Amino acid sequence: MSIYRDGMTETDQPIRRGRGRRPAAEVREQVLAAAGELLLTEGMAGFTIEKVAARAGASRMTIYKWWPSRGALALDGYATKVRTVLEFPDTGDIEADLTTQVLAFTRLLTETGAGKAIAELIGAAQTDPELASAFRERYSAPRRELAVTAMGKAIERGQLRDDIDPKVVVDQLWGACYNRLLVPDEPITDDFAKALVRNVMTGIKR
């Protein structure tokens, strides 16, 4: 039994390539980067496992080993692609941090291919239960959790009321952005992003 088999799962093994071996983690990273780029340039309509494999110089078999479906791969690629942009700041000032984060999110939606890609993914998920689960598990639930955690800390610091449910606030900030993305009656602007945070922080009652 070779040392590559001993105690390792198949996905941990280095992959033999013309130029030598790439560690599995590196291949995985390249597949994710290729998937994210393909999704943002071509949308879900042009997204295939074949194209991702070709871009990443990986085999389709390798990709199928790691991702159960085209949707799961697209979602993980998207999450990887936007992770840096969507990092949740923690300066200790929740109002500033929410504003920074919501602004970064709205700009991602309007200034890159991410808006169209995510709209198509959510759209397709309405009639594709497998894609819907992948979306929630691989993208929306973990992202929601980051915001809930940040607001939880702000409650502990005494910056937010302790009788609120941070999960509801997530829908009133990021969910409101998704609403304008999916049903574009009104534009997504910086003023919109700032007003979302201000309304929910201060209240609209006179």
Next chain:
Amino acid sequence: MSIYRDGMTETDQPIRRGRGRRPAAEVREQVLAAAGELLLTEGMAGFTIEKVAARAGASRMTIYKWWPSRGALALDGYATKVRTVLEFPDTGDIEADLTTQVLAFTRLLTETGAGKAIAELIGAAQTDPELASAFRERYSAPRRELAVTAMGKAIERGQLRDDIDPKVVVDQLWGACYNRLLVPDEPITDDFAKALVRNVMTGIKR
């Protein structure tokens, strides 16, 4: 020239039927009712102009004269079906009226076929520009306007701050509900509906 032609458009003319003539307005109403029922029972997947025509006892030709597409007919049917449920109350107390309306909307989404139907329509609209326009013109823009008008009156009555943009609040109330409908990480409940209004009215800042 018969009196039916003189100064009347084709769509104003009574339609000749086996049992006699039905005025055009009545046929139109029956087509809309049939479209709304079909959409709520079978979703967009089972929605065809043929089936609506059969249910309403109208000809496909008549329907095509009035509606440019299957999507436009589905949307008008949906809007007709939910109009009564989604009437915007005006008791003079904006917080009570918003709560009543958002509660009625969330219950419509969860307790009838409307949630699935509207999710499928918005989903399909992401890759169907004609359906997207129909959705905005025939449904979301007019409904948004009702809420904006109600909040405008409340600003005049001095119940809401006059430096807010009511259009943003629409996304934080109804848009937040659409977010949970389309990406169901969290459930749509009465508590959720009430918390939406409370958060935005009073603010979450301590």
